[in-house]
Amino acid sequence: TTRAFSTVTTTTSSSRTTSTTQLWSAFTRRDLVNGVAATTAAAAVSLVKPLSVVAAAEEDEDDGGKLIAFTVDNLQGQAGKTGTFVIKTQPSWAPKGVARFEKLTQDNFWKDCRIFRVLPGFVAQFGINGDPSIQQVYRNSNIGDDAIPRSVSNRRGTVTFATAGPNTRTSQIFINLRDNDFLDKQGFTPIGRVVGSGMEDVVDLFFSGYGEGAPGGNGPNQGKIQARGNDYLIKEFPKLSYFVSAEFINK
Secondary structure, eight states: OOOOEEEEEEEEEEOOOOOHHHHHHHOBTTBOOOOOOOOEEEEEEEEEEEOOHHHHHTTSOOSSOOEEEEEEESGGGOTTOOEEEEEEEOTTTOHHHHHHHHHHHHTTTTTTOBOOEEETTTEEEEOOOSSHHHHHHHHTOOBOOOOOOTTOOOOTTEEEEOOSSTTOBOSOEEEESSOOGGGGGGTOOEEEEEOTTHHHHTGGGSOOTTOSBTTTSSBOOHHHHHHHTHHHHHHHOTTOOEEEEEEEEOO
């Protein structure tokens, strides 16, 4: 069975980000960049429209990649506002990274994970499990790097592992919210991309109001997420968008 849909949400909002120069100069590895964002929703209307996910995915090279549907709650920080977007993995781009990403999906790792760092105009970051005992397993399980192919770049909608240096990828992921091709030479190899209208319909609605993480900003502290998981995030950052489920779609 193939599921082909997305939840579309329209809002009126205002947002503020730091300059592109500031974001780029501050960017280092897993702690991605320094930035601030505030989003205020004035009105919201939820609609559902059909989306041919498979047709969109077939625009890419058929290299054995899989379609994974992510359902998200707390869009724009509003409980009950949900949406679904689809990621297509690309093994020809990053075989090691894709294998880890698909294994995390198979293990139901993404369920209840918070999208804890959203910098509009740059990236949305997630991948620290809400259960510290589960996260500890992956925190100490690095995978080797994948060399980025010449034809691949960190364009808007691509999905990439965060790193702390060479051969340090674990479970943290970011989605590029804009073209960030300057990351290509820094060891960030995309493993797939959001297909169809998933960026506009869902990813762009991830809650961004907490801004940059501590200590550079007022957002979540990654060390505390690692140690306390969702107990920390739900109490102190309740508006974060989070994954309800992540499921493979059968072509």
